[in-house]
Amino acid sequence: MSIFENIKSAFKNVFSNKMRTFLTTLGIIIGIAAVIAITSVGNGSQAQITEQFDSLGVGRITVSLRSNSPRNMVSADALTYQDYEKLREIDGIKSISPVYSGNNASVKLLNPKETNNASITGVTPDYENIMSPTMLYGRYINDSDVEAKSKVAVINDTTAEKVFGYCNQSIIGEKISIKTWQGSFKYTVIGISENSDAKTESLYENEYPEKMIVPISSAFRLFNRKTISNIVLVAEDADNSESLCSAITNKLSEIHKNSDKYTAESAAEQMDAMNEVTGTVTMLISGVAAISLIVGGIGVMNIMLVTVTERTREIGIRKSIGAKNKDIMLQFVVEAVILTGIGGILGVLFGWIFGILAGNLMGVSSVVSINSIIMAVMISTAIGIVFGVYPARKAALLDPIEALRYE
Amino acid sequence: MSKVMIQIENLKKYYSQGSIQVKALDGVSLRVQEGEFVSIMGSSGSGKSTMMNVLGCLDKPTDGIFFLDGIDVAKLKDTGLAEIRNKKIGFVFQTFNLLPKLSAIENVELPMAYSGVPIKERHKRASEALKRVGLSERMKHKPNELSGGQRQRVAIARALVNEPSILLADEPTGNLDSKSTFEIIDIFQKLNDEGATIVMVTHEPDVAQYTKRIVTFKDGKAISDEIVKNRIIAEEEMK
Numbered sequence: 001m002s003i004f005e006n007i008k009s010a011f012k013n014v015f016s017n018k019m020r021t022f023l024t025t026l027g028i029i030i031g032i033a034a035v036i037a038i039t040s041v042g043n044g045s046q047a048q049i050t051e052q053f054d055s056l057g058v059g060r061i062t063v064s065l066r067s068n069s070p071r072n073m074v075s076a077d078a079l080t081y082q083d084y085e086k087l088r089e090i091d092g093i094k095s096i097s098p099v100y101s102g103n104n105a106s107v108k109l110l111n112p113k114e115t116n117n118a119s120i121t122g123v124t125p126d127y128e129n130i131m132s133p134t135m136l137y138g139r140y141i142n143d144s145d146v147e148a149k150s151k152v153a154v155i156n157d158t159t160a161e162k163v164f165g166y167c168n169q170s171i172i173g174e175k176i177s178i179k180t181w182q183g184s185f186k187y188t189v190i191g192i193s194e195n196s197d198a199k200t201e202s203l204y205e206n207e208y209p210e211k212m213i214v215p216i217s218s219a220f221r222l223f224n225r226k227t228i229s230n231i232v233l234v235a236e237d238a239d240n241s242e243s244l245c246s247a248i249t250n251k252l253s254e255i256h257k258n259s260d261k262y263t264a265e266s267a268a269e270q271m272d273a274m275n276e277v278t279g280t281v282t283m284l285i286s287g288v289a290a291i292s293l294i295v296g297g298i299g300v301m302n303i304m305l306v307t308v309t310e311r312t313r314e315i316g317i318r319k320s321i322g323a324k325n326k327d328i329m330l331q332f333v334v335e336a337v338i339l340t341g342i343g344g345i346l347g348v349l350f351g352w353i354f355g356i357l358a359g360n361l362m363g364v365s366s367v368v369s370i371n372s373i374i375m376a377v378m379i380s381t382a383i384g385i386v387f388g389v390y391p392a393r394k395a396a397l398l399d400p401i402e403a404l405r406y407e
Numbered sequence: 408m409s410k411v412m413i414q415i416e417n418l419k420k421y422y423s424q425g426s427i428q429v430k431a432l433d434g435v436s437l438r439v440q441e442g443e444f445v446s447i448m449g450s451s452g453s454g455k456s457t458m459m460n461v462l463g464c465l466d467k468p469t470d471g472i473f474f475l476d477g478i479d480v481a482k483l484k485d486t487g488l489a490e491i492r493n494k495k496i497g498f499v500f501q502t503f504n505l506l507p508k509l510s511a512i513e514n515v516e517l518p519m520a521y522s523g524v525p526i527k528e529r530h531k532r533a534s535e536a537l538k539r540v541g542l543s544e545r546m547k548h549k550p551n552e553l554s555g556g557q558r559q560r561v562a563i564a565r566a567l568v569n570e571p572s573i574l575l576a577d578e579p580t581g582n583l584d585s586k587s588t589f590e591i592i593d594i595f596q597k598l599n600d601e602g603a604t605i606v607m608v609t610h611e612p613d614v615a616q617y618t619k620r621i622v623t624f625k626d627g628k629a630i631s632d633e634i635v636k637n638r639i640i641a642e643e644e645m646k
Contacts, residue, residue: 001520016508317504320465321565322493322521324486400465404504 001327003334010335013307014342024303025343027296028383032347032376033354034289040355040366042282048364049274059238060130063087063248063264064230077261078227079252081216084124086255087231092244096233097127100219102180109212110177110184115162120178120212122219122228130234138172138191145190145215154191154213167192176212182224187214241266293379296343297387304336304391315395316403329396336388337381344380348373411474412573412604413439413462418471420457420627431457432468433627439573439606444599446615447608449624456577458624459608463496463575464488476572493522497566501578503558505550505565512537512546515565522569536564540594556587563594567603574598576607580614592617593641617641 014021065079084098100122109115128140136157145152153176160167163176171189178185195211220226233248235241245264252262308315315328323331352368359366420432432454439445449455460466461473464480467488473481476495483491492498505514515533524532537546540560550558559579566574576595580588596617599605607618615621616639623631 005520012508313504314506317506318517318521319489320463320492320498320500320504321518322489322569324489324521326486327489327521401460404465404500 001323001331003330006331006334007338010331010338013335014338020303021339021342024299025296025339025346027292027299028340028343028380029296029347029350031289031292031296032344032380033351034292035286035379036348036351036368036372036376037355037358037366038282038285038289039372040352040368041359041362041364042278043367043369043372044355044359045362045364046275046278047367049271049278059234059241059266059268061233061235061241061245061248061264061266062230062270063233063252063262066261066263075227077256077258079229079231079262080227081220083252083255084228084231087233087248087251090244090247090251092236092240092247094234094236095126095129096231097124097130098216098228099123099127099230099232100216100223100225101229102219102223108179109159109163110179113163113165115159118159118178118212120214120219120222122214122216122222124216127213127232130232133193136167136192136194137169138189140191140193141213141215146217149217149221150215151185151187151218152190152215153187154193155189156193156195156211158195159211160189160192178212178222180222182222185222187212187218241268293383297340297383300336300339300343300384301387301391303339304332304388305394307335308332308391308395311395312398312403312406315398316400316406319398319400320404325396328398329392332392332395333385333388336392337384340380340384340387341377344377347380348376351376410441410476411438412441412443412476413437413606414472414474416472418461418473419469420454420461420466421469430627432461434471435624435627435629437622437629437632439604441604442599442602444595444605444619445607445622446618446620447606447622447624448610448612448615450610453624454627455608455610455624457627459575459577459606462573462606463498464491489521493518494569495572497563497569497571497574499559499562499566499574499576499579501581503550503555503562503582505558505561507550510547510549511542511553511561511564514550514561515568518565518569532568533564536568537561539567539598540564554587555583556590559583559587559591560594563591563598567598572604574603574605576605578609579607580609580611588614589641589645593645596641 063079065077079098081098084096087093088096102120102122109118123141124146125140125142133140138154140154141152144150155163155176157167160171164171164174171192174189175186176189178187193213214222216228235244245266248264249262253259318328355366355368415435415437418432418435419430422429422431435454435458447455447458457466461468464475464483465488468481471481473479475491478491478495480488480491498504506517509517512530512533515536516529519529519532534543534546537543540563542557542560542564545553545557550561553561574595579595580591583591592614595605595607599619605618607614609615616635616637618635619638620632620634622629
């Protein structure tokens with residue numbers, strides 16, 4: 001009997017009891033569906049993270065105060081403009097800029113239209129080299145702006161649309177009114193950049209969509225602060241970024257006379273860290289899925305043993321008309337593989353649907369790779385073989401006389 | 408001189424049931440020529456069923472000589488025996504033993520599936536075999552849609568389809584009414600007339616009268632072996 005005929009008759013048997021088939025394969029379905037759903041969402045978010053960090057520039061290093069020990073945080077540890085000036089002296093830095101982020105609920109852009117809370121970022125001209133924004137109109141902040149504490153601002157096109165209702169050359173030179181807890185200030189728009197966050201907004205929901213870049217010295221005046229949020233820089237040689245990072249944190253510890261309070265992380269490291277997190281989650285759930293698959297396999301084995309007992313007489317008949325042990329063996333292994341194979345296919349379908357649903361919920365695109373489908377089919381087939389062999393062997397070794405007598 | 412189909416000498420089959428040794432066959436010798444129609448009789452426990460199982464290569468003898476169509480069957484292992492069952496033996500059982508999920512023709516095709524006959528030829532040969540037993544009209548029916556006599560005819564077609572050396576029938580009329588019994592016996596007699604060698608186990612002396620030779624078993628031994636003198640022809644009885 002050819003393998004094709006075995007498959008045909010196995011399908012017939014498997015479909016003659018649909019409910020049993022469904023319940024038997026449920027474990028496999030859940031296991032495979034979990035693997036497919038998780039890997040598809042995992043792949044999707046990984047691809048998205050990679051794309052995002054690529055667009056941000058992988059070579060960028062962010063220096064900040066560790067935020068995981070707030071109890072030990074003292075004001076002496078806070079990063080200052082002086083820190084920035086000292087770090088600037090370290091060799092191997094291409095561009096470096098202090099950043100003051102005024103992400104505060106009481107910051108509003110008032111004129112001509114009132115907007116929601118705004119994000120005001122104080123920087124030095126080097127920030128342009130680090131972030132490399134696309135300038136639509138006007139210019140970026142320059143050294144004399146910083147020196148003179150000029151009330152000038154670079155906004156992005158989204159902000160322009162919100163505040164002015166339009167976005168063109170004529171906005172350059174217009175005034176924007178900013179309200180902080182320090183009072184109201186009028187700033188002149190000197191440049192408009194393209195909103196680079198637009199395409200990645202889904203991943204980091206932006207709480208302060210109205211963005212504005214001002215000279216760091218002006219930011220200090222706006223918020224009456226002397227400390228800075230962090231320092232961003234780009235290494236001359238990206239391969240050197242690791243040693244550069246340790247040089248920076250050492251220098252900062254030296255200045256502030258403390259230890260292990262600062263982090264200097266490149267975007268690549270952050271990406272690795274995030275990938276590691278998604279990787280760990282994927283591994284964890286895959287582990288659960290693996291257990292589900294094993295349990296599913298045991299379920300298949302159990303039902304195959306029941307099937308063999310139920311069909312003892314059939315086995316006797318087949319043997320009496322000339323079926324060899326290996327024919328019976330093949331028949332039941334094929335049937336087990338068909339069972340788990342159906343489970344695998346249904347699992348892929350459910351996993352696919354579930355991945356898309358979960359992806360939509362999490363704002364991540366779900367990517368079902370052909371590899372994971374092939375893997376799922378291979379795994380479910382392998383389960384069918386592994387857990388089908390024992391019952392099939394039992395069937396094959398039945399004594400034909402005993403089997404024929406079975407009622 | 409016609410061919411010897413079954414040659415059995417001093418055949419023994421011992422079982423151990425707990426500590427007791429059961430001598431199911433205790434030195435049986437039997438010779439069946441091609442074209443014979445033999446019935447094996449005996450009460451239950453006489454060893455006739457064991458004889459049938461050994462003849463059908465479902466069971467291996469403990470000792471003795473057994474040649475089937477010139478093949479030394481006593482020495483064969485599982486796979487070899489399966490091949491003999493497939494090609495040299497056609498089985499007909501009391502309880503028909505058809506596969507309930509398969510149609511009549513699919514049941515008849517099954518032995519050929521195990522001997523690797525191409526699908527097209529299987530279909531052709533199976534419908535010919537069903538025609539021989541007069542069931543061409545009901546080829547697509549499932550066993551539960553057929554009467555007992557019709558089921559047994561399907562079983563006979565299945566037994567015939569690989570052109571075996573012998574037909575073994577184990578109480579083939581045991582589950583049938585008298586009309587069906589005549590029909591089945593009639594088929595056997597006609598097949599025998601066409602040259603088939605048939606060995607039939609029965610405990611009904613009436614049924615044995617339709618065969619050509621009666622071998623009687625008792626306590627694991629063949630105690631008598633005689634030619635049927637006034638053989639009854641089923642076709643004439645049915646008129």
